[in-house]
Amino acid sequence: MAVSDHVSLDEFMEGVKKRNPGQEEFIQAVREVSQDIFDFIEDKEEYHEAQILRRIVEPDRIVSFRVCWEDDNHNVRVQRGWRVQNNNAIGPYKGGIRFHPTVNESVLKFLAFEQTFKNSLTGLPMGGGKGGSNFNPRGKSDSEVMRFCQSFMTELCRHIGPDVDVPAGDIGVGSREIGYMFGQYKRITNRWEGVLTGKGQEYGGSKMRPEATGYGAVYFLCNMLRHRDEEIDGKTAIISGSGNVALHAAEKFRQLGGKVLTLSDSDGFIHDPDGIDEEKLEWIKDLKMNRRGRISEYANEFSSAEFHEGKRPWHVEADCALPCATQNELEEEGAKALVDNGVLAVAEGANMPSTLDAVEVFHDAKIMYGPGKAANAGGVAVSGLEMSQNSERISWQHERLHDMLTELMGDIHDKCVEYGEIDDGPDNYVDYVKGANVAGFKKVADAMLAFGVI
Numbered sequence: 001m002a003v004s005d006h007v008s009l010d011e012f013m014e015g016v017k018k019r020n021p022g023q024e025e026f027i028q029a030v031r032e033v034s035q036d037i038f039d040f041i042e043d044k045e046e047y048h049e050a051q052i053l054r055r056i057v058e059p060d061r062i063v064s065f066r067v068c069w070e071d072d073n074h075n076v077r078v079q080r081g082w083r084v085q086n087n088n089a090i091g092p093y094k095g096g097i098r099f100h101p102t103v104n105e106s107v108l109k110f111l112a113f114e115q116t117f118k119n120s121l122t123g124l125p126m127g128g129g130k131g132g133s134n135f136n137p138r139g140k141s142d143s144e145v146m147r148f149c150q151s152f153m154t155e156l157c158r159h160i161g162p163d164v165d166v167p168a169g170d171i172g173v174g175s176r177e178i179g180y181m182f183g184q185y186k187r188i189t190n191r192w193e194g195v196l197t198g199k200g201q202e203y204g205g206s207k208m209r210p211e212a213t214g215y216g217a218v219y220f221l222c223n224m225l226r227h228r229d230e231e232i233d234g235k236t237a238i239i240s241g242s243g244n245v246a247l248h249a250a251e252k253f254r255q256l257g258g259k260v261l262t263l264s265d266s267d268g269f270i271h272d273p274d275g276i277d278e279e280k281l282e283w284i285k286d287l288k289m290n291r292r293g294r295i296s297e298y299a300n301e302f303s304s305a306e307f308h309e310g311k312r313p314w315h316v317e318a319d320c321a322l323p324c325a326t327q328n329e330l331e332e333e334g335a336k337a338l339v340d341n342g343v344l345a346v347a348e349g350a351n352m353p354s355t356l357d358a359v360e361v362f363h364d365a366k367i368m369y370g371p372g373k374a375a376n377a378g379g380v381a382v383s384g385l386e387m388s389q390n391s392e393r394i395s396w397q398h399e400r401l402h403d404m405l406t407e408l409m410g411d412i413h414d415k416c417v418e419y420g421e422i423d424d425g426p427d428n429y430v431d432y433v434k435g436a437n438v439a440g441f442k443k444v445a446d447a448m449l450a451f452g453v454i
């Protein structure tokens with residue numbers, strides 16, 4: 001694996017670990033990308049001379065700040081906020097904001113790093129960034145969430161802008177939070193501009209953006225299946241999570257003739273052998289999006305289902321799996337259970353939901369495995385289209401956006417095949433991880449080469 005007369009992958013990773021002590025998620029993401037890039041650049045001297053890989057694993061900058069707010073009982077609360085501006089070689093920094101108690105610098109650095117390659121894969125001019133806070137919106141009143149969002153944006157607003165850095169939603173940040181943050185940005189700057197995406201339809205949000213990540217993940221899955229002469233119609237799926245991505249993935253999988261067996265949240269998962277039909281899905285949407293309830297309530301409402309407390313759904317037998325909750329939710333043991341049960345394909349709606357060991361299990365078993373940076377790119381792609389619409393001061397129709405999303409996911413799939421197909425007989429195996437890494441890297445790296453040493 002040594003790269004001509006340069007350092008080995010292990011030596012390179014030692015340096016990354018030394019410079020990022022204790023940042024496990026970031027180191028994991030860098031390792032996953034670097035092993036493919038080492039192979040790709042082995043005979044490409046220009047990348048070595050310019051130290052592109054060494055530079056690409058160093059964020060352009062990280063802003064970290066205090067966020068003070070007052071809860072409903074007038075207690076002063078203190079949180080930490082961050083924005084990781086990872087790389088803007090091919091466009092303004094772009095990526096979501098996450099509010100969750102597990103947020104720390106390592107998590108946001110891994111997400112910003114992954115985002116850089118994902119955004120490149122979309123073919124749209126977007127660099128990579130990610131931000132967030134360890135604020136926990138769960139159990140907070142609307143007023144508390146509003147005060148937190150306003151305080152967070154009061155600091156963040158000086159670091160972002162429509163041509164600088166354009167945040168959006170992620171875990172714990174949906175249309176409510178985007179509304180509060182956009183309002184505060186507008187109040188402070190006195191500018192109405194496309195500084196955030198995922199906005200409400202009334203104030204510049206794009207049609208199809210709420211659906212785009214979940215639908216896109218299912219379209220990616222369709223493309224993988226089609227490549228092997230398979231289709232979703234008649235297949236079963238296990239899905240984790242019950243937020244924006246999971247619920248839209250479930251909706252599309254069902255619309256295409258599939259049967260969704262599971263959904264989950266951090267309390268456990270529900271298993272409905274009869275399938276989660278349209279009516280049940282509407283009930284869950286109301287539970288999660290309006291009543292902000294827990295997925296366990298589903299088993300009380302629908303007698304066909306069982307709730308498995310504290311468990312993840314990977315042992316349920318199904319044709320397809322869509323992890324759509326959070327990072328490292330699918331470990332080696334879960335991956336083995338999926339493979340033993342004959343899973344055909346795994347498409348990641350979440351970012352880095354599979355551990356490195358789990359990915360190895362998928363590769364060894366040669367199942368179709370679409371990593372998050374390719375499979376969930378539909379969300380940020382439609383965010384990119386929201387930016388275009390805001391710049392044009394126009395709103396495109398639903399159908400046009402839907403067609404663009406479908407085409408974009410097909411293009412991303414084809415790029416993965418171009419760089420990831422392994423020539424090993426009549427039924428060529430596609431290493432989608434390698435394909436996504438190399439295709440995503442190449443565009444960013446070539447832009448960096450053009451800029452010289454900066």
Ligand code: NDP
Nearest residue numbers: 170171172213241242243244245265266325326350351379
């Ligand atoms: P939401 O906040 O809407 O939903 C998150 C879901 O995941 C909830 O069901 C939540 O359960 C569960 N979850 C979150 N953290 C954990 C945890 N530590 N353990 C177990 N379950 C957890 O977020 P999204 O649906 O937007 O995001 C889901 C994933 O998709 C994330 O990885 C995100 O980065 C990724 N993603 C999102 C995009 C988007 O457009 N929104 C775009 C691309 C990727 P609970 O309510 O119990 O916390």
Ligand code: 2IT
Nearest residue numbers: 095096168170379380383
């Ligand atoms: O991980 C992601 O791609 C997102 N959370 C969406 C980012 C965006 O800018 O729409």
